[in-house]
Amino acid sequence: MKVAISTSSFATADSAPLDLLHAKGVNVISNPFSRKLTEDEIINHLEGVDGLVAGLEPLNNSVFTQCPQLKAIARVGIGMDNVDMEAADKADILVSNTPDGPTDAVAEMTLSAALALSRDILYSNTTLHNKEWKKSIGLSLKHAKVLFIGYGRIGRKAAELFCALGSQIMIYDPVVDINDMKLGEKLVELKEGFATADIITLHAGGNKSILTTTEFEQMQNGVIILNSARGELIDEKALITALDSGKVASAWLDVFSEEPYTGKLTEYEQVLLTPHISTYTIQCRRDMEITAVNNLLRDLGIN
Numbered sequence: 001m002k003v004a005i006s007t008s009s010f011a012t013a014d015s016a017p018l019d020l021l022h023a024k025g026v027n028v029i030s031n032p033f034s035r036k037l038t039e040d041e042i043i044n045h046l047e048g049v050d051g052l053v054a055g056l057e058p059l060n061n062s063v064f065t066q067c068p069q070l071k072a073i074a075r076v077g078i079g080m081d082n083v084d085m086e087a088a089d090k091a092d093i094l095v096s097n098t099p100d101g102p103t104d105a106v107a108e109m110t111l112s113a114a115l116a117l118s119r120d121i122l123y124s125n126t127t128l129h130n131k132e133w134k135k136s137i138g139l140s141l142k143h144a145k146v147l148f149i150g151y152g153r154i155g156r157k158a159a160e161l162f163c164a165l166g167s168q169i170m171i172y173d174p175v176v177d178i179n180d181m182k183l184g185e186k187l188v189e190l191k192e193g194f195a196t197a198d199i200i201t202l203h204a205g206g207n208k209s210i211l212t213t214t215e216f217e218q219m220q221n222g223v224i225i226l227n228s229a230r231g232e233l234i235d236e237k238a239l240i241t242a243l244d245s246g247k248v249a250s251a252w253l254d255v256f257s258e259e260p261y262t263g264k265l266t267e268y269e270q271v272l273l274t275p276h277i278s279t280y281t282i283q284c285r286r287d288m289e290i291t292a293v294n295n296l297l298r299d300l301g302i303n
Contacts, residue, residue, distance in 0.1 A: 010030065036259055049067065146170065158201065255276055
């Protein structure tokens with residue numbers, strides 16, 4: 001049985017997931033580029049392969065048609081936007097993901113970014129490295145109004161962390177209702193949330209822009225934007241305009257519509273950029289990768 005790995009850092013934090021595959025006698029083919037694969041690259045990578053431990057590469061009808069031996073896909077992570085589920089079903093390919101694994105790590109990273117930006121840690125670090133003793137007054141997360149767009153597993157966990165620091169939580173998510181609120185959260189429409197939020201954090205799925213010029217214009221001046229969900233959720237040109245005007249004081253982005261990212265936001269010191277590493281803790285990677293491997297072995301019928 002042959003299994004391909006397309007995630008860029010599989011088993012680098014802990015060899016246990018790879019050891020599990022080897023223990024089952026599986027022939028493992030690793031990602032040769034250590035980055036997200038293109039459509040052509042994943043097609044070549046899947047030649048003669050029975051199962052895939054998948055990252056964020058495109059997995060669509062074209063790929064499945066050219067890889068007829070593929071029987072199962074195990075996503076390392078929650079999101080399935082890169083997998084054409086209908087095409088997979090037609091090709092009789094079983095698909096799984098790891099919805100619980102990223103929750104704690106991404107929530108922790110979101111809070112870390114909020115603290116770094118609200119307390120102006122980037123500025124203080126830069127100026128002191130330049131041997132300049134400059135102080136700035138930041139925003140406390142206590143009593144800060146934080147708007148969550150999307151309120152699934154990660155959003156809920158992040159809200160718990162913000163609540164522990166005394167933040168006021170507002171939620172916009174069309175699929176939740178008042179009975180889902182356990183922390184004293186307030187359900188709001190986007191326009192209301194934009195008008196009052198000090199911090200806006202994205203935890204939604206999909207690949208359609210949620211924050212465009214229209215939405216930025218509705219926000220109060222000096223807002224902080226956090227995005228650990230999907231790069232496509234923010235119109236980058238609109239964000240740059242909002243940064244230039246001061247509408248957005250600072251932002252953290254861990255996800256981008258094109259990765260690796262080398263775009264204009266690299267020129268903005270008030271923008272904290274991380275290379276899609278919110279799940280990159282030893283515990284999280286191990287848990288997600290072992291779960292994905294077990295899902296794949298199950299779907300391939302390997303006991």
